[in-house]
Amino acid sequence: RKEVEQDPGPFNVPEGATVAFNCTYSNSASQSFFWYRQDCRKEPKLLMSVYSSGNEDGRFTAQLNRASQYISLLIRDSKLSDSATYLCVPLEGFQKLVFGTGTRLLVSP
Amino acid sequence: EAGVAQSPRYKIIEKRQSVAFWCNPISGHATLYWYQQILGQGPKLLIQFQNNGVVDDSQLPKDRFSAERLKGVDSTLKIQPAKLEDSAVYLCASSLPPPGLEQYFGPGTRLTVT
Numbered sequence: 456r457k458e459v460e461q462d463p464g465p466f467n468v469p470e471g472a473t474v475a476f477n478c479t480y481s482n483s484a485s486q487s488f489f490w491y492r493q494d495c496r497k498e499p500k501l502l503m504s505v506y507s508s509g510n511e512d513g514r515f516t517a518q519l520n521r522a523s524q525y526i527s528l529l530i531r532d533s534k535l536s537d538s539a540t541y542l543c544v545p546l547e548g549f550q551k552l553v554f555g556t557g558t559r560l561l562v563s564p
Numbered sequence: 565e566a567g568v569a570q571s572p573r574y575k576i577i578e579k580r581q582s583v584a585f586w587c588n589p590i591s592g593h594a595t596l597y598w599y600q601q602i603l604g605q606g607p608k609l610l611i612q613f614q615n616n617g618v619v620d621d622s623q624l625p626k627d628r629f630s631a632e633r634l635k636g637v638d639s640t641l642k643i644q645p646a647k648l649e650d651s652a653v654y655l656c657a658s659s660l661p662p663p664g665l666e667q668y669f670g671p672g673t674r675l676t677v678t
Contacts, residue, residue: 459606463604487665489665497671498655498669498670498671498672499607499655499669500669501666501667504665504666542606542607546665548620549612549614549619549620550595550612550619550659550662550665550667551609551612551620552609552667553609554599554606554607554608555606556604556605556606557606
């Protein structure tokens with residue numbers, strides 16, 4: 456089983472739509488989780504941190520289900536600028552991030 | 565505040581040649597990481613430094629890859645000799661010690677091995 460599993464997509468949605476991405480992780484000892492955003496041919500950048508059951512930041516909501524080892528990211532009112540790859544990242548050990556392959560989102564006019 | 569700097573941005577070499585990448589982290593960031601990102605995949609950690617000491621190099625192919633951070637600031641990653649499968653983007657990232665867990669990434673070096 457992969458350490459982090461994500462649907463690679465792409466998810467094609469119209470502007471204004473709500474879209475959700477799921478991620479499962481294998482290491483039950485992981486305590487902290489992150490969603491990173493990566494634009495095409497750019498470096499990853501932190502989008503959200505998830506330390507407890509969830510986190511909300513504007514149009515973005517992350518939820519964590521430790522029992523099922525499952526994290527989700529919900530984007531409401533999608534914008535064209537949301538088009539990117541979203542990487543699910545559990546934290547393991549001493550500051551070690553384990554990146555998933557990412558889910559690609561394409562928002563169209 | 566200046567971000568993580570990397571050079572070169574692009575490099576094309578033939579297989580069996582050597583190559584070196586350089587990284588300058590954000591000032592004050594004690595932890596430095598090198599990642600390899602192959603097209604279509606997420607970044608994979610190669611090596612993690614805390615100051616000038618190695619914390620994790622379990623996924624570094626030590627027969628051909630080496631890295632150092634002699635003075636606890638800049639770092640270099642070397643590949644010798646390169647193979648075709650080393651074609652990837654090599655990302656450097658840095659972070660503050662805990663609890664500052666956010667990693668800041670540099671723009672990466674895109675390596676093509678022909």
